[in-house]
Amino acid sequence: MKFKDYYEALGVARTATQDEIKKAYRKLAHQYHPDVSKDPAGEEKFKEIGEAYATLKDVEKRAAYDELGRHPAGEEFRPPPNWGGQQGTQGYSFDDVDLSDLFASFSKGRQGRQHQDRSMPIPGQDYELATQISLEDAFNGTTVDLNFTVPEYDAQGQLKRMPHTFKARIPKGLTDGQKMLLRGKGGKGAHGGPDGNLYLNISFTPHRLFRVIDHDLYIDLPLTVSEAALGATVKVPTLDGAVNLKVPEGIASGQKLRIAKRGLPRQSQDNGDLYAIAQIVVPAKPSDKERELFKELAEVSTFNPRAHFE
Amino acid sequence: MNIDFTELVWLDQHHEVSIDELAELSGLAQEELQHLVESGALIPTNPDEKRLSFSGHCVVSIRTLSRLKQDFELEPNAFALTLVFLERIRTLESKLRALNPSSSE
Numbered sequence: 001m002k003f004k005d006y007y008e009a010l011g012v013a014r015t016a017t018q019d020e021i022k023k024a025y026r027k028l029a030h031q032y033h034p035d036v037s038k039d040p041a042g043e044e045k046f047k048e049i050g051e052a053y054a055t056l057k058d059v060e061k062r063a064a065y066d067e068l069g070r071h072p073a074g075e076e077f078r079p080p081p082n083w084g085g086q087q088g089t090q091g092y093s094f095d096d097v098d099l100s101d102l103f104a105s106f107s108k109g110r111q112g113r114q115h116q117d118r119s120m121p122i123p124g125q126d127y128e129l130a131t132q133i134s135l136e137d138a139f140n141g142t143t144v145d146l147n148f149t150v151p152e153y154d155a156q157g158q159l160k161r162m163p164h165t166f167k168a169r170i171p172k173g174l175t176d177g178q179k180m181l182l183r184g185k186g187g188k189g190a191h192g193g194p195d196g197n198l199y200l201n202i203s204f205t206p207h208r209l210f211r212v213i214d215h216d217l218y219i220d221l222p223l224t225v226s227e228a229a230l231g232a233t234v235k236v237p238t239l240d241g242a243v244n245l246k247v248p249e250g251i252a253s254g255q256k257l258r259i260a261k262r263g264l265p266r267q268s269q270d271n272g273d274l275y276a277i278a279q280i281v282v283p284a285k286p287s288d289k290e291r292e293l294f295k296e297l298a299e300v301s302t303f304n305p306r307a308h309f310e
Numbered sequence: 311m312n313i314d315f316t317e318l319v320w321l322d323q324h325h326e327v328s329i330d331e332l333a334e335l336s337g338l339a340q341e342e343l344q345h346l347v348e349s350g351a352l353i354p355t356n357p358d359e360k361r362l363s364f365s366g367h368c369v370v371s372i373r374t375l376s377r378l379k380q381d382f383e384l385e386p387n388a389f390a391l392t393l394v395f396l397e398r399i400r401t402l403e404s405k406l407r408a409l410n411p412s413s414s415e
Contacts, residue, residue, distance in 0.1 A: 029381055035374050050381065168318055179370050180318040181335070197335065199373075200318065213408050267324050 001078065003071035004099050006052035014066070018057065025053040051100045061103055097159050101151035121193030125150075127186045128199045133170060135207045135217075138264060139239040141172040146200070150187045170202065173267035176212050178202045209237060215264040215272025220279050221257070223247060228280045236276055238262040245276060253280045325366035326355055332364055336372040338379070342389065343372070349390035351397075371396050 007014050010024045029050075030036060034043040055061045064083065071077050079102070104125075131144050146168055149161040166185060174180075179201055186196025204212060211218040221236060231249030235242045236259065245259060256275045263272025283290060319325070333340045346352035347362065352372070354362040375393050378384055384392065 026382070033378075033381060035378055170318070174320075179321040179367075181321055181369070182318060199321075267320070 001076065001097050001099060001102070003068070003073060003075045003077045004048075004051070005071075005073045006056050006065060008073065009048045009052035010056065014070075018059070021053070021056050025049060025057070029053075054100075055103050065103070098151070098161065101159055101161070104151065120191060122190040123193040124189040124196030125187035126196045126199065128201065130201045130203065132203050132205045134205050135210055135212065135264075136239060137170070138174060138204060139172070142170050143167055144170055146198075148198075152188055166198075168200070172265040174202060175214050175264060176202075176204045210239070210274075212264070215266050217263045217272065217274045219274065219276050221245075221247075221276035222279050222281045223251065225280060225282060228252070228278065236274075238274055239264075247278070251278045253278055319366075321366045321369045323365045323367050326363045327366055327369060329354075329362045329364070332369065332372060335369050336376045338372060338376050342386065345386065346372075346390055346393060351390040351393040371400070 007016070010016075010021060010028065012020055012024045016024070029046065032039065032042040032046040032049060034046055037046075039045075055065050067083060068077070068079055127148060127150070129146055129148055131146065133142055133144060144167070146166045147163065149163050151159055152162040154160050154162070164185070166182070168182065179199060182198040182200060184195040185198035189195050209219055217239070219236065221234070223232070223234070226232075227234065227247060228251050229249065231251075232247050233244050234247055236245045238259070240262065243259060243262065245257060247257065251257075255278045257278065259274040259276060261271040262274035265271050286294065327335070329340060329343055332338075333343055336343075343352065347354060347357075352364065352368065354364055356363050371393060374396055375389065378392060379389065
């Protein structure tokens with residue numbers, strides 16, 4: 001098992017008072033809490049801070065942590081025999097255990113002792129997982145493999161990180177950021193308590209052509225100057241094959257053309273829409289003939305796109 | 311290795327959860343949820359009925375609220391205000407995305 005320096009995580013001395021520990025935690029929590037911070041590294045940092053505080057705020061757990069002694073962070077170590085007053089820790093391998101699991105089991109054991117007569121059920125822990133699927137899979141529905149590890153007691157009564165693997169069917173109708181619940185697929189409950197739940201946050205992998213807002217899709221539609229000026233019928237890709245789109249004459253860059261019901265499926269209504277956003281593009285290096293014709297157009301045309309400047 | 315084929319429960323506006331389920335899923339007490347309803351921060355889909363139900367998307371906000379309560383040791387009186395701000399942030403972020411579909415954020 002690898003050692004973690006909880007005092008270092010909170011930036012306090014080992015002699016810090018409970019009040020100093022609380023203040024340090026609050027300050028860091030405001031900075032890194034994933035529900036508050038926009039820092040992408042905040043979630044991982046907050047996990048360290050939260051884990052450290054969960055142990056050090058509890059006088060009994062803090063004493064047990066201090067009993068582990070001082071080690072450099074990350075160093076392999078083993079708790080002393082009957083550590084923290086827990087019987088039967090001799091012979092434990094501690095190989096697949098995280099320090100946080102050990103303290104979680106420490107409090108569960110304590111809860112168990114406190115409620116021994118009533119056999120108080122302890123619910124299993126909830127977990128959150130993020131998974132990404134492609135837009136095509138969101139359009140058609142798909143199956144995803146979910147893999148994560150949960151601290152559980154094995155047949156020998158040792159606490160170990162056990163792999164959990166599920167196949168989950170993702171139906172049509174979801175959109176980017178969809179939250180879903182898998183009941184009873186989190187950590188195991190104790191003393192007859194219910195198993196925890198697994199929350200799934202589904203996001204889309206960026207698509208090379210489409211952007212998503214709710215169930216609507218957006219695609220940039222490059223048009224030549226002549227297509228934009230004269231109008232045209234152009235092929236536009238959708239998630240369900242290409243469609244012909246009639247571009248009206250005189251379209252400007254940024255104008256949106258709606259292709260009804262070609263967005264993502266909804267659960268109970270029609271599909272969302274696809275919006276093609278006109279982008280007028282010109283050749284970066286016009287050929288001699290193109291250059292000649294553009295010059296001719298410039299000489300003949302009276303169109304002034306900046307008339308409103310005057 | 312445990313391999314399973316599992317159906318998912320949607321947490322969105324098309325699916326409802328009862329107050330009992332919301333309490334179970336969020337870890338908040340029913341009294342705390344009731345307080346949120348009374349203060350107008352949490353709106354049930356069936357306000358006139360005895361057993362209240364809520365839109366499934368509430369689960370996400372209420373779980374966030376529950377985490378904030380635990381991690382910041384929030385006072386009960388700060389609950390309703392926090393939930394109002396959480397919902398407002400979510401609405402504004404959604405409007406921002408709609409205004410700028412070319413943005414990845």
